Amino acid sequence: MRKEILNYTQNRELSWLEFNKRVLEEARDITVPLLERMKFVAIFTSNLDEFFMIRVGSLFDMVHTDEKAVDSRSGMTAGEQLAKIYEAVAPLYKERDKTYADIKKQLHPYGVCGLDFKELEQTEKKYVKKYFKEQVLPVLSPQIVDANHPFPHLINKEIYVTATLKWKEKSMLGIVPVPQYISDVLYLPGHDIRYIRMEKVILEFLDLVFEQYTVSDANYICVTRNGDVSPDDEGLEVTDDFRKLMQKTIHRRRKMSVVRLEVAEKLNDETQKYFCEKFDIKPYQIFRTKMPMKLSYIFAMSGNLPEPMKKSLTYPAFSPQESARVTSGSMMKQIRKKDLLLFYPYESMNPFLKLIKEASVDPNVMTIKITIYRLAKKARLVEYLCAAAENGKEVTVLIELRARFDEQNNIEWSERLEEAGCRVIYGFEGYKVHSKICLITYRNRGEIQYITQIGTGNYNEKTAAMYTDLSLMTANPEIGMDAAEFFKNMSISNLNGSYHHLIVAPTSLKQTVLALMDEEILKGSNGRIIMKMNSVTDTDFIEKVSEASRAGVKIDLIVRGICCILPQVPGYTDNLRVMSVVGRYLEHPRIFSFGTGAEQKIYIGSADMMTRNTEKRVEVACPVRDKEVKEQINHYLKIMLEDNIKARVLQRDGSYRKKEQSEPFIDSQAVFMEEALQAARKEPEEKKESFAARIRSLFRR
Incomplete structure (x- = not known):
């Protein structure tokens, strides 16, 4: 069986690197x-930083725990995968450096200039030196490394300026951490956006930092540490305080082993050997980069631009629009009449937030229950949930403290919710709760009724303006009863609950998806499967896709990131097409569509077809029953499949190619933005074609 799988599958990590190549293509x-x-x-x-921290980190763990274990999709051991990864990453560094340098050069005529010290004007050099002496030097914590001063612990992804120091006959290493509480860049006086990075400022004035030494071989470096810390390995006891455990986990992550060292300048043989010994790494784990090791300051830069320049250098402004299907009245009344689907970020998250706010004060509402995986730093949702609890509603919040890199944020929110009187519960040992479901229970004329919301993305007000996602709100009583059963099971730690309509991992989601695929297999060439998700790695699903393809079923997978199944492999995946869309917004919905016409079944939910999601997480997907909502989703899938601007098609060798561009030119995200604007303006039907034509004209070469 394994040999057969290898014919049409590929390694997960190498597939991920192909995804990140597509991101770099957007930069070009x-x-x-x-x-x-x-x-x-x-x-x-x-x-790439996160990839090294998590995926590369976990492979190093595997090398130490089970070096003979092989990846079922590629037949490679963990060690062989690591060798392939480091080999594949090296050229990506060169491509990234070149791309960065090209863009930086093109930004100069606009007055957006990232500069080296030698490129500064004389007055600017004086300004930088004065700033360094007055604002930076007093807060630096330089250190020497010699017999009396041990090599310090370098914090993950922080930058350190290093140099060789000589005093009399002695030679030693000098290290200066770039302070975390000082801005990454120093903006220079004037109307243009001229700036110099802080590590370059410190590097320039190292002679002032180490006054009694002769300074040479100045450099700056950054270590990436294994961040794959799982609380499940900690032997969690039921009596343990889970928040304290997670805080220990965050602290431990800072001290994990080094998996990558980045350097600004080439190391000489002696220094390279020294760092390899200190960090317990091999030379192939050292990468030289000619561009900044941190680029987060770029995202704030557009706010400093004059308006005319901003129009030239950034995307045209777009704000999520109010859904044309939402009226100004009560959200609960609207949803009782008809299911409502929101499409982020083209449509605003406000109607859902309005629903929660309304429920928080409605005297008929008894309970609000919700699962939370990631929240924004500022969250109106939490305010409304707290208000509901303070108004006497029973509010249950299942918050996942193990949402990677959001642990501290979730810990803080859980404390705020508890203080307001919300009942806060956590996930299961060994299973993350990744579902996106909210249930409002209320009395209506003596009857208990429900409003259920099922989403494909987090209740995060910030990412709802950056990620594409679907949010379904329904008063369907059968869905509501299932949701009530789901929350009851979560409260009593029952992973094995049964549901009539919702499909829930780890018990029924994958099994139901495979069964629905079997129904299409029975139809042969009349079968149709379209699925959209972020990643595909689950081998049971992959085998079923191949089985469906061999039966003649036409299959389209729209997969943003990792895809371990290869299309167009003769005899295995001839009828499979896989495409990926990388554009202005991060593609995030999970949609499962089976069949066509009146018999079509559509589910939306939180799960990708990855083994971790289908077997080791609590995920929820919901059937779409409303005819108009189905039409919305089918339109969405149709436009996505027609995209020939931002879509890349997976080839049988694992590479991706852009579609051949011909009219009509379709950038799916641009289409959805135009449609949202058009609906918000309530344009008459005869004007719709002109909008579509305008979009196509944008991409005529």
């Missing part, structure tokens, strides 16, 4: 505004 796309292209370089960089 000349139709994307320059500052947005620089943001894609920053996204590529932060993606």
Whole structure:
């Protein structure tokens, strides 16, 4: 069986690197505004950082625990995967450096200039030196490394300026942490956006930091540490305080082993050997980068631009629109009449927030229950939930403290919710709760009724303006009863509950999806499957896709990131097409569509077809029953599949290619923005074609 799987599957990690290549392609796309292209370089960089911390980190753990274990999709051991990863990443660094340098050069005529010290004007050099002496030097914590001063612990992803120091006959290493509480960049006086990065400022004035030494071989470095800390490995006891455990986990992550060292300048042999010994790494784990090791400052830069320049360098402004299907009255009344689907970020999250706010004061509402995975730093949702509890409603919040890199934020929100009187519960040992479900229970003329919301994305007001997601609100009593049963089971730690309409991982979601695929397999060439998600790694699902393809079923998978199944492999996946869309917004919905016409079944939910989601997480997907909502989703899928601007098609060798561009030119995200604007303006039907034509004209070469 394994040999057969290997014919049409590929390694997860190498597939992820292909995804990040697509992000870097956006940075090279000349139709994307320059500052947005620089943001894609920053996204590529932060993606790669997380990849090393989590995926590379977990592979190193596997090498130490079970070095003979092989990846079922590629047949490689953990060690072989690591070798392939480091080999694949090296050219990506060169491509990223070149892309960054090209964009930086093109930004100069606009007055947006990231500068080296030698490029500064004389007055600017004086300004920088004065700033350094008055604002930076007093707060630096330099250190020497010698027999009396041990090598310090370097914090994950923080930048350190280093140099060789000589005093009399002695030679030693000098290290200066770039302070975390000082801005990453120093903006220079004047109307243009001229700036110099803080590590370059410190590097320039190292002689003032180490006054009694001769300074040479100045450099700056950054370590990436294994961040794959799982609380499930901690032997959690039921009596343990889960919040304290998570705080220990966050602290431990800072001290994990080094998986990558980045350097600004090439290391000499002696220094390279020294760092390899200190960090317990090999030379192939050292990467030289000619661009900033941190680029997060790029995202704030557009706020400093004059308005005319902003129009030239950034995407045209777009704000999530109020849904044309939402009226100004009571949300609960509207949803009782008809299901409502919101499409983020083209439509605003406000109607859902309005629903919770309304429920918090409605005297007929008895309970509000919700699962939370990630929240924004400022969250109106939490305010409304707290208000509901303070108004006497029973509010239950199942918050997942193990949402990677959001643990501290979730800990703080859980404390705030508890203080307001909400009942806060956590996930299961060994299972993250990743579902996005909210249930409002109320009395209506003596009857208990429900409003249920099921989403594909988090209740995060910030990312709802950046990620594409679907949010379904329904008063369907059968869905509501299932949701009530779900929350009851979560409260009593029952993972094995049964549901009539919702499909829930780890018990029924994958099994139901596979069964629905079997129904299409029985139809042969009349079968149709369209699925949209972020990643595909689950081998049971992959085998079923191949089975469906062999039966003649036409299958389209729209997969943003990792995809371990290869299309167009003769005899295995001939009828499979896989595409990925990377554009202005992060594609995030999970949609499962089976069949066509009146028999079509559609589910939306929180789960990707990854083993971790289908077997080790609590996920929820909901059937779409409303005819108009089905039409909305089918329209969405149709436009996505027609995209020939931002879509890339997966090839049988694992690479991706853009579609051949011909009219009509379709950028799916641009279409959805135009449609949202058009609906909000309530344009007459005869004007719709002109909007579509305008979108197509944007991409005529």
